[in-house]
Structure formats: structure tokens, C-alpha cells
Amino acid sequence: MRRGGKALILVMDGVGDRPTEALEFRTPLQVARKPNMNWCARHGSNGIMDVIAPGVPPGSDTSHLAILGYDPSEVYTGRGPFEAVGVGLTGKNGDVAFRCNFATVDDEWNILDRRAGRIGGPETVELSNVLGKIRIKGVKIIVKEATEHRAVLLLRGKELSPFVSDVDPHLLARVAKSTPLVPKAKKTAKAVNDFVRESYLVLKNHPINQKRVDQGKPPANILLPRGAGSFPRIQSIKDKYGVESACVAGVSLVKGVCGLCGMEVVEVTGATGGLDTDMNAKANAALKLLDSKDLVLVNVKAADIASHDGNHEKKVEVIERLDRMVGLIRGSVSPDTIIVLLADHCTPVQLGDHSGDPVPVSICSNNTSKDGVEAFDEVSASLGGLGRIRGKDLMPILLDKMNMSKKFGS
Numbered sequence: 001m002r003r004g005g006k007a008l009i010l011v012m013d014g015v016g017d018r019p020t021e022a023l024e025f026r027t028p029l030q031v032a033r034k035p036n037m038n039w040c041a042r043h044g045s046n047g048i049m050d051v052i053a054p055g056v057p058p059g060s061d062t063s064h065l066a067i068l069g070y071d072p073s074e075v076y077t078g079r080g081p082f083e084a085v086g087v088g089l090t091g092k093n094g095d096v097a098f099r100c101n102f103a104t105v106d107d108e109w110n111i112l113d114r115r116a117g118r119i120g121g122p123e124t125v126e127l128s129n130v131l132g133k134i135r136i137k138g139v140k141i142i143v144k145e146a147t148e149h150r151a152v153l154l155l156r157g158k159e160l161s162p163f164v165s166d167v168d169p170h171l172l173a174r175v176a177k178s179t180p181l182v183p184k185a186k187k188t189a190k191a192v193n194d195f196v197r198e199s200y201l202v203l204k205n206h207p208i209n210q211k212r213v214d215q216g217k218p219p220a221n222i223l224l225p226r227g228a229g230s231f232p233r234i235q236s237i238k239d240k241y242g243v244e245s246a247c248v249a250g251v252s253l254v255k256g257v258c259g260l261c262g263m264e265v266v267e268v269t270g271a272t273g274g275l276d277t278d279m280n281a282k283a284n285a286a287l288k289l290l291d292s293k294d295l296v297l298v299n300v301k302a303a304d305i306a307s308h309d310g311n312h313e314k315k316v317e318v319i320e321r322l323d324r325m326v327g328l329i330r331g332s333v334s335p336d337t338i339i340v341l342l343a344d345h346c347t348p349v350q351l352g353d354h355s356g357d358p359v360p361v362s363i364c365s366n367n368t369s370k371d372g373v374e375a376f377d378e379v380s381a382s383l384g385g386l387g388r389i390r391g392k393d394l395m396p397i398l399l400d401k402m403n404m405s406k407k408f409g410s
């Protein structure tokens with residue numbers, strides 16, 4: 001059997017951008033000093049990619065699904081299940097999962113702080129345990145803390161539906177009621193509302209909150225679910241492509257997507273999912289994984305965070321750190337390893353959110369024809385030989401370069 005090289009996909013979350021006046025109408029990728037990324041561009045095929053479809057701003061969950069070759073419109077109903085897997089909760093088909101915030105409300109359920117003073121650590125572990133003991137008729141409740149003020153709620157029972165509205169109004173307003181978006185979601189909406197009411201009753205006088213009030217901190221006196229989703233039946237990457245794969249990521253959402261796709265999700269000390277993440281530790285973990293895996297996906301969130309914060313200088317600085325990470329990778333991988341550089345979506349700093357612009361992509365390998373592109377950025381990549389592809393095209397192209405594609409016809 002023909003056997004090809006291995007592949008490492010480096011997803012630089014939100015690194016793509018638009019030209020901006022603050023950078024003399026260039027993008028952060030065009031401004032940053034990045035000799036290693038440019039080396040990859042020079043030694044590879046380059047192009048731009050509509051991760052979902054032209055003009056559609058992807059979330060980090062749907063974008064990773066598309067990059068891995070799945071159709072988000074088939075497997076994605078909401079963010080909850082991906083977040084759940086990311087924090088180590090294994091859901092079953094039929095379960096409905098929600099992302100939640102511990103929040104602070106007054107007696108009338110007006111939200112005073114959507115993040116309860118960014119509570120976290122042992123306090124949310126304890127409060128999540130307490131909430132997991134809530135009993136709702138016909139529905140099993142599972143609650144697990146996530147990072148900072150976040151948690152995951154999982155409902156298990158018969159005839160549950162993900163098609164219910166959010167309880168979290170996403171702003172400082174009154175707590176919303178969950179409503180069924182389809183008739184068969186009535187039971188689920190009722191269970192959510194019952195749970196939220198119980199969460200308030202259990203939390204409002206809990207000793208942890210009494211202590212927080214004494215200390216002048218906002219109490220975490222309610223749990224607000226949002227982003228309901230059902231656990232999809234996803235064919236694993238192994239079954240789909242016949243490759244052994246793994247993922248290195250800091251943020252639970254990306255870990256969840258990769259976990260649900262059957263990739264081994266590796267915990268790396270120092271991979272925080274924040275601006276302070278240890279990029280070298282991630283690179284080293286990925287390099288080690290390549291010994292036993294065919295495909296390794298590494299996600300670094302930092303550029304997306306700098307973009308949401310509206311900070312150009314920070315984004316340029318993050319790109320230069322990412323470049324040193326690329327340097328470490330390209331200096332250590334075997335020559336037949338394919339390195340893919342891309343973003344999962346553009347997050348223009350000026351917009352402070354994801355946009356539907358295509359992202360730059362570079363596939364750097366020994367058996368790729370060079371296309372004359374000299375730099376890794378939005379403009380240079382658009383002139384490359386890959387042309388304009390969609391997210392779902394990436395895996396077939398990659399498998400072919402790995403000599404693992406199947407012939408169509410005889």
C-alpha cells in the first residue's frame with residue numbers, strides 16, 4: 001500500500017484580518033515579522049479558503065468541523081455538546097447540553113453580573129456539585145464546571161430536544177424564560193426553566209455565596225443556560241479517512257469538537273487557551289504526537305483573543321510569537337511531514353468579531369509544487385496555486401498529499 005507522510009495542521013485562531021487604517025491599510029499578518037511562516041509559504045501551495053461558504057462568518061466550532069471535513073449543517077445543532085466534551089463530559093445520543101454562566105441576579109431576577117465577578121476555581125467546582133443534585137421529574141441533571149464562571153449543563157431523558165431558546169439574555173436584563181422553538185421541545189424548555197428556578201433556590205443562600213457577599217463580591221446565585229445542542233452521531237476521523245489523529249488545544253470548545261470527531265485530545269501543561277498560552281509546549285506536544293499519529297491539529301487561540309479585544313499591536317505581537325512556534329515545528333519535523341498553516345476564520349480587529357472573509361492557507365510539503373508566493377498573509381496567499389477552496393476541500397487535498405486518497409473510477 002502506498003503510504004505517505006504525516007500532517008500537522010496549525011490553526012491560528014482568528015489570525016486573518018482586513019486591511020486597517022491603524023496599520024496603514026495593511027493587515028496584522030502583513031505587518032508582523034514572520035520569517036518562518038513566509039518560509040512555509042515559499043515552500044508550499046497557497047490559497048484562500050472559505051471555511052464554511054463565501055461570506056459566512058464561522059464560529060470556532062463550525063469552522064473546525066469544516067476543516068476536518070464535516071458538514072456543520074449536518075452535525076451541528078448548538079455549541080453545548082462540544083463544550084461538554086471539552087470539559088470531559090461524555091454525552092449520549094439524545095442528551096441535550098448547554099453552555100452556562102454562573103451569574104448574579106437580584107430578587108426580581110434582573111441580572112447584575114453575567115459572570116458573577118468571574119468566579120471560578122474550587123468555588124464553581126463546589127457549586128456545580130450542588131447543582132448536580134437537583135432533581136427534575138423525568139430528566140437527569142448533570143452539571144460540570146468549566147473555565148472561570150462557566151459551566152456545562154447536560155439533560156438526559158426521553159424525548160429531549162435542543163430546539164429551545166436561551167435563558168441567558170446575553171446582556172444585563174431580566175433572566176429570560178426558555179421557550180420551545182418547535183412543539184416537541186416543550187418538555188425540554190420546561191425542564192430548563194425548572195432547573196434554573198431550582199438553581200436560584202439552591203445557590204442564593206449557599207455558604208460560598210454568603211461568604212462572597214461578606215467579602216463584597218457578587219454571589220453566583222443562578223446558573224444561566226444557553227447554546228442548547230444535541231450530541232451528534234459523528235463518524236470518527238479514523239473511520240472517515242483511516243488516519244490516526246490527535247489534537248492539541250487550550251480552549252474547551254476546540255477540544256470538544258476534536259473529541260467528538262474521535263481525535264485523541266491531549267492535555268498540555270501551559271496550554272491555557274489564553275494570551276499567556278505556552279506555544280512552545282504546544283508545539284513540542286504536537287511534535288511528540290506525530291511519532292504515533294498521522295494527523296495532528298494544533299489550535300492556538302491567542303490571535304482571536306487579541307482581535308476580540310480590538311488590539312492591533314497585541315495581534316501583531318501574537319503573530320510574531322506564532323512565527324517562532326512555526327520555526328520550532330519546521331526545524332523539528334521529518335522532511336515528509338506536511339505543515340498546514342491556516343486560520344479557522346478571520347477576526348478583524350476593527351470589527352472585534354468573526355467575519356465572512358476567506359482565510360489564508362498554506363500547505364507546505366516536499367511533494368507540493370511551489371507557486372511563487374513569498375509570504376503568508378491574506379493578499380499573498382490569494383495569488384497562490386491552491387486558488388480559492390472551501391474548508392471541506394482541505395482534508396481531501398491533504399489526504400492526497402499524504403498518498404492516502406482513493407481513486408475515483410478505475
Ligand code: ZN
Pocket residue numbers: 013014059060061063304344345
Ligand atoms: Zn476560532
Ligand code: ZN
Pocket residue numbers: 014060304305308347354
Ligand atoms: Zn473568536
